[in-house]
Amino acid sequence: MAAKVKVNQDGGINFTASESIPTSPKKFRKSHEVAAFYKFIYEHDLRQEAFDVIDDQLQIRKQKNVKKKK
Numbered sequence: 001m002a003a004k005v006k007v008n009q010d011g012g013i014n015f016t017a018s019e020s021i022p023t024s025p026k027k028f029r030k031s032h033e034v035a036a037f038y039k040f041i042y043e044h045d046l047r048q049e050a051f052d053v054i055d056d057q058l059q060i061r062k063q064k065n066v067k068k069k070k
Contacts, residue, residue: 007036007039011043011044
């Protein structure tokens with residue numbers, strides 16, 4: 001079961017169980033959970049921190065791909 005995120009008016013997060021999991025990347029990007037996550041990042045001014053985390057993960061993946069090619 002996937003956890004479904006619900007953001008309260010006061011900025012808190014509630015999780016509820018969901019039976020449906022998005023089956024494609026397009027559906028995943030449009031899902032309520034992802035939209036709530038983006039809203040949470042925007043409203044709490046965490047854009048730079050989120051970018052840093054994604055950039056770190058991208059660099060790690062690039063390093064793994066370079067090692068695989070050698």
